[in-house]
Amino acid sequence: MSPRLQTFLLCFLLLYVSALVDGLGGGQEEEECAELNNTTWTEYRQHRSKLQVQYLLLTRTSLDCAQRFSQESLSKHNSHFNVSRPTKVIVHGYRALGSKPSWVKELGRALLRAQDVNVLVVDWIYGASFAYNLVVENYKEVALQISVLINQLQKHGCKLESFHFIGVSLGAHVAGFVGTLFEGKIGRITGLDPAGPMFKGSDTFDRLDPSDAQFVDAIHTDSDYFGISIPVGHVDFFLNGGKDQTGCARSRFPSILVYFPVYGYVICDHMRALHVYMSALNGSCPLVGIPCSTYEDFLDGDCVHCDVFKGTCPVIGLSKNSGIAETSPIPKEQKVFLLTTSSPPFCAHHILLQLEVSPLDKSAEVEVTLMTENLGTEQRLRLRTDTTVYRTVLAHPLALCEISSISLKNTGARFYRQAEIHVRSVCVSEFPSIRREDPLCVNNFIVRRGSPWSHDFVQVCGFY
Numbered sequence: 001m002s003p004r005l006q007t008f009l010l011c012f013l014l015l016y017v018s019a020l021v022d023g024l025g026g027g028q029e030e031e032e033c034a035e036l037n038n039t040t041w042t043e044y045r046q047h048r049s050k051l052q053v054q055y056l057l058l059t060r061t062s063l064d065c066a067q068r069f070s071q072e073s074l075s076k077h078n079s080h081f082n083v084s085r086p087t088k089v090i091v092h093g094y095r096a097l098g099s100k101p102s103w104v105k106e107l108g109r110a111l112l113r114a115q116d117v118n119v120l121v122v123d124w125i126y127g128a129s130f131a132y133n134l135v136v137e138n139y140k141e142v143a144l145q146i147s148v149l150i151n152q153l154q155k156h157g158c159k160l161e162s163f164h165f166i167g168v169s170l171g172a173h174v175a176g177f178v179g180t181l182f183e184g185k186i187g188r189i190t191g192l193d194p195a196g197p198m199f200k201g202s203d204t205f206d207r208l209d210p211s212d213a214q215f216v217d218a219i220h221t222d223s224d225y226f227g228i229s230i231p232v233g234h235v236d237f238f239l240n241g242g243k244d245q246t247g248c249a250r251s252r253f254p255s256i257l258v259y260f261p262v263y264g265y266v267i268c269d270h271m272r273a274l275h276v277y278m279s280a281l282n283g284s285c286p287l288v289g290i291p292c293s294t295y296e297d298f299l300d301g302d303c304v305h306c307d308v309f310k311g312t313c314p315v316i317g318l319s320k321n322s323g324i325a326e327t328s329p330i331p332k333e334q335k336v337f338l339l340t341t342s343s344p345p346f347c348a349h350h351i352l353l354q355l356e357v358s359p360l361d362k363s364a365e366v367e368v369t370l371m372t373e374n375l376g377t378e379q380r381l382r383l384r385t386d387t388t389v390y391r392t393v394l395a396h397p398l399a400l401c402e403i404s405s406i407s408l409k410n411t412g413a414r415f416y417r418q419a420e421i422h423v424r425s426v427c428v429s430e431f432p433s434i435r436r437e438d439p440l441c442v443n444n445f446i447v448r449r450g451s452p453w454s455h456d457f458v459q460v461c462g463f464y
């Protein structure tokens with residue numbers, strides 16, 4: 001154990017004991033369904049010193065009615081907690097207004113549909129509400145209290161590797177600190193847009209990092225505001241570049257506005273990680289990430305395979321190590337990129353568009369449209385005089401084999417742009433390639449201003 005960790009543990013020993021005493025106080029028998037707490041500003045000011053962490057248990061047999069859970073529950077007969085099953089621990093994040101998170105039940109259900117597990121919900125509303133800077137002071141103590149519970153569960157036969165923490169925003173760092181306390185022996189931590197403000201510059205002791213569990217994955221959706229921009233896991237999924245999400249209104253508010261009701265509107269990007277994760281648990285389609293050093297390189301089509309992971313591409317969801325090949329050690333802080341659509345189930349197909357033209361005298365602009373029935377995907381390309389080959393990646397809602405036509409429009413301005421573009425070839429292919437399809441190509445045609453060119457593909461989606 002590092003000296004730093006020792007000092008930390010000593011400092012918190014007193015709080016630790018008082019928290020335990022608090023916990024023992026309210027342990028009466030209860031049969032009615034437990035709820036997450038909520039707090040108001042006045043109430044919060046009266047109880048400021050207490051964290052009042054409580055745990056709710058959801059299992060397949062108590063899907064609709066959460067049970068309150070504490071270490072005493074283990075010796076009771078009516079608890080649905082099963083020590084021989086793995087345990088998912090849900091940790092919410094900052095609650096600007098002291099309200100209970102509305103998504104907890106849906107996440108619990110999605111987890112239970114996917115696996116027969118114990119789902120423990122950590123309710124730390126009292127410590128997580130209102131002033132963000134105070135919340136950031138609380139999160140380690142919450143982690144410490146959770147670790148007391150995990151210790152007890154271990155004594156009853158739960159294995160550390162059977163725990164999987166799912167932390168949302170600040171909850172990801174709570175989970176990370178629980179991981180630090182168990183020196184990385186916890187099975188897995190998933191961070192859903194791990195919080196950025198006050199964490200980006202902090203060292204790995206204070207934030208989620210790959211050493212916190214045997215496997216750490218994270219989904220980044222708002223790394224320019226509430227999320228963290230650096231990789232914090234073994235595999236870090238950056239959705240649409242990790243900053244702005246499709247279908248979320250663009251906002252350029254400073255993050256100070258976090259204290260005001262406009263919060264709900266501003267956090268669309270931030271909460272997208274959670275919604276995409278829940279959708280992935282539902283399993284209707286795979287959300288596959290491609291390793292690449294930057295989003296720009298990814299969009300330029302420079303990264304189309306998963307060689308860093310021995311050819312297996314990481315997938316968002318519950319598969320072991322996000323589905324990547326077993327290697328030792330597992331690569332870490334790997335940024336992987338994917339494009340999504342704007343609504344559930346969010347999956348998009350990555351199409352690489354390659355265009356080669358004859359040298360141009362003037363610059364030009366073309367609009368490329370891929371169509372599947374009435375679903376179209378458009379991409380604008382600026383063509384220059386100094387190069388003839390262009391590559392770009394676009395997100396199409398359906399697979400390559402379902403694309404029925406491609407069209408190109410020469411949209412350049414009338415006088416100073418190239419009037420006729422001689423296209424040597426235009427090709428589309430899907431990656432990462434699952435079916436080993438050949439790219440669809442059309443060669444040798446001219447696109448004139450004012451007369452769009454289009455080509456129908458005759459293809460069938462075969463079974464391979």
Ligand SMILES: *[C@@H]1O[C@H](CO)[C@@H](O)[C@H](O)[C@H]1NC(C)=O
Pocket residue numbers: 033034035036037052054
């Ligand atoms: C939290 O909610 C439970 C109901 O689930 C209630 O019994 C308990 O008193 C609440 N805790 C606080 C501190 O209000």
Ligand SMILES: *[C@@H]1O[C@H](CO)[C@@H](O)[C@H](O)[C@H]1NC(C)=O
Pocket residue numbers: 035037038039099100
């Ligand atoms: C807060 O919780 C109490 C019971 O714990 C409930 O009666 C009340 O409706 C809740 N308020 C909100 C805004 O959820």
Ligand SMILES: *[C@@H]1O[C@H](CO)[C@@H](O)[C@H](O)[C@H]1NC(C)=O
Pocket residue numbers: 082083084085
């Ligand atoms: C606990 O889980 C194990 C493994 O899934 C199962 O075999 C056993 O029946 C469960 N026990 C109870 C009491 O449900």
Ligand SMILES: *[C@@H]1O[C@H](CO)[C@@H](O)[C@H](O)[C@H]1NC(C)=O
Pocket residue numbers: 110275278279282344345
């Ligand atoms: C997951 O599936 C359930 C049941 O089909 C549905 O009610 C829920 O909205 C789905 N959630 C997401 C995020 O797709």
